[in-house]
Amino acid sequence: MIINSTLVFCIIPELEEAFKGNKIFQVFQSPDKKELIFVTRSRKKEASLFFCAHAEDYRIEILDEGKWRTKKSNYQKTNLFSYAVGGHIQEIKQVDFDRVIKISCLRKSQVGKSIEFDLIFELTGRNANLILVRKDGLIIDSLRKVDITQSRFRQILPGEKYVAPPSPKKKNPFEAEKERFLKLLENRNISVSELLTSHFIGLDQFLAEKIIFETNIHPSTKAKDLNNDTVEYLWKNFNQVFQDIAEHRLSFQIVTDEAGKPDAISCVDLPFLKENQKIFCESLSFAIKKFFSQKLEEQQKRIALKRLSEATHRALRRLEKRKDKIEEDLEEAEKFEQYKKFGDLLMINKNSIKKGEGSVKLVDIFEPQQSLVDISLNVELSPIQNAQAYFKKYKKAKDALAVMKKRKAETEKEILQVEKISEELEGANKELELEKIRKELVDLGFLKDKMIPVKRKEISKDFSPRTFVTKEGSQILVGRNNKENDYLTFKFARPSDLWFHAQDIPGSHVVLRKKDKKREPSPNDIKEAAQVAAYFSKARGAKKVPVIYTLAKYVKKPKKGKPGLALVEKEKSILVEPKLIDRLDNGK
Known part of the structure; x- marks a missing residue:
């Protein structure tokens, strides 16, 4: 229970200061019918009252102009509580130290008669409600209707007598x-x-x-x-x-x-x-507003994290399934030499084979043992046509083999990329980190562009690689994910910077920026940058890891290559122990 009786007691003076004496001008309602905004004005001030009847997020807030305008775009004017429009707020009080606020109003009828009514805000968890009550206690309208099938104790329906919620059993x-x-x-x-x-x-x-x-x-x-x-x-x-x-x-x-x-x-x-x-916080209303705003952000992050996790798991299942299918096809395609042999044997023995036979046993003259080999035939084809069919299968399988090997390698790379994204997700707790991961999955084709409701930001504006400094003062930059690796290598790095990566092992792109552009990096700088590259790779737990390095200008982006992929030329190799240096640059 976030909003308890004590907090209701404390917010009354703030509500009085904001709304007492104001006139209710308009009432707006959210699409889900569980939130209302009352726009009020007086000669000296304008203020909007927000009420939420959601089971977990029930509350009352004083909206500032900025937040009101943001909400207004999603809300619609409603005839619900139109009876209250034109009413002047006379009194605001807490009822019996409960989570109930009563706002007493007065308005003039068309014939000038004074009409008194109360807006009763019940901040009672899953039963939260707003009820409009005449001065004689009869209900005019309510946000939630409650009939006898829902409650024998109190019905909340137009024309019924208003009955307050059951009194708390606890003491004041x-x-x-x-x-x-x-x-x-x-x-x-x-x-x-x-x-x-x-x-x-x-x-x-x-x-x-x-x-x-x-x-x-x-x-x-x-x-x-x-x-x-x-x-x-x-x-x-x-x-x-x-x-x-x-x-x-x-x-x-x-x-x-x-x-x-x-x-x-x-x-x-x-x-x-x-x-x-x-x-x-400067006020209770501000504290309530900030609390539920942060809570909503946390909920959205949890939803985004859950959907991204589900997307990575689906992607891995798809990729593993694709890999299994490719391996099955490869096994079949690798028989291409056998198809050629069958074709050759059929051509050699074409005169001794009769059309219409379903199979034939021939001596395998290509094997030293010259054992018999059983060859299946199409009964509708002649021996020569059967041979030609095997030659055709041979050519097709041979051509397909190279394609399938390439597809298998690409699929294995994608599996490693998605596994890396899955690891990144485990430590991701900021909106920007989730957005970068979302973009990676979109770029890889495993997520639709608008699936995750997280605010988008340009990576160039929010580029934040891990940053370290060598003993001699050179800067080491480490990409946090595939998208950032791309930006670091192909946009940020200078041509003369050194680029590092664990050899043939998935890992982060690492760039060593020279302290002095005219001087080559020292052997110690190169060693420290290589150790960092080894540390931020899948081989972190190994005693020694081979790391390649080259000038950034020799690292190219493959045509139509996915984020994180790179073609490297003129590279050198160094064997180092994975190690995280403890000299951070500006705390990054």
Whole structure:
């Protein structure tokens, strides 16, 4: 539960400042019917209220103009809640310290009569809803309709009497009394953290840990194990936290996990967390907006990563299947010499073979043993025609053999490329990295261009190879993927730079940029660059790896070659130990 009762309490003043006194001008709805935007204005201000009723992402936000314009392009005006258009916002309040916000409005009818109504925002998880209610309590409209088959307790339909959601069974922490709090802790065989979160509404795990941390006890400490002084101190800290919240002495922050992914929103500082796990925000509305924006990005990345993984697995299955088929065909094609032999034997023995025979046994005069060989015949052909058919099969198989060997080599290369992409995916967690991998799969023909919904960026603008510096100050650049290898080798490298690659082994392209253009790289520079090339190859685990190197101008892109492929001339070879040098250039 991201939006709890305490956060609802804290956002009320922000909603009042943004919307109180404003007039509702327009209502827009998302295509999936689960999101609404209320555009409001007054003489002094304009603000848009966003409401989301998605089961996991339910929330209320104050939209800034930029975000409103972005959303507006995907939303449509709706007649839903048209009754509210023209209403002036009079009051905004939380209902019974629950996750319910009531916005009371007043508008004039066509005959000048005052009409009062309430917009009730229920931020209750999968049951999140927005209900428009007359002052007499009758429902005018709602975002989600609930009939008797869905709930016997409360029906949410036009004309029905509005019934509030069931009251929370937990206690309101603002109404806690010392005596009852102390009694709550007596002889309870559960942790203090669990006791606090299970007993008080709006008190989540992080608020509980703050109170416990400031009391200087461990979160797993059982309530029954606390002495009287500690219990008194715990009450004091509990009371102080909620007094600060009540008086709006707040510090809004997004809590992230160890990987930097958004985990929760807090309205107070959490001193027990590392600083890099806290993102401080100027307001709660901004924290909510940023939290769900980051959460959406993470969801999109997970979707993209899943689809890319599926695409690489499909590609590998296709390639392995293609390779198996080529090997079967190769096995058949490699019999081409036998077809020629059969043709020659049939020509030599044509006068002794009768038309209409299904097979014939002939002495193999081409073998030292001169054993009998069984040759299948087409009964509709003459002996000479059968010989000619075998000669034709011989020529066809011989021609096909070279093609199939080439196809097999190309397929094996593609398998290595896709395996490398699969390895890259394991460590990819940034949008740009996923986009580069997506482009590689598109270029290889294993993914449709518009399949993955990730923002596109030009590689020339976002070129970010791994960068190292040799002992003598020369720069070593390492491509992170096939697309970047191409850019590094064929666009970025100068003709006089040295290019390195593990010999006959899949790996990254590596470029050694001379510190001084007029001087040749030292043997040590060449050795260090070769070690890096060996390290960023499939042979990383070997003791020694052969690495080729040449001037970048002697590395060419094959015609219609896939990303990462290169033709190398005038290369030299060096045997080195795979090694990652620890001198990074500018932290890259």
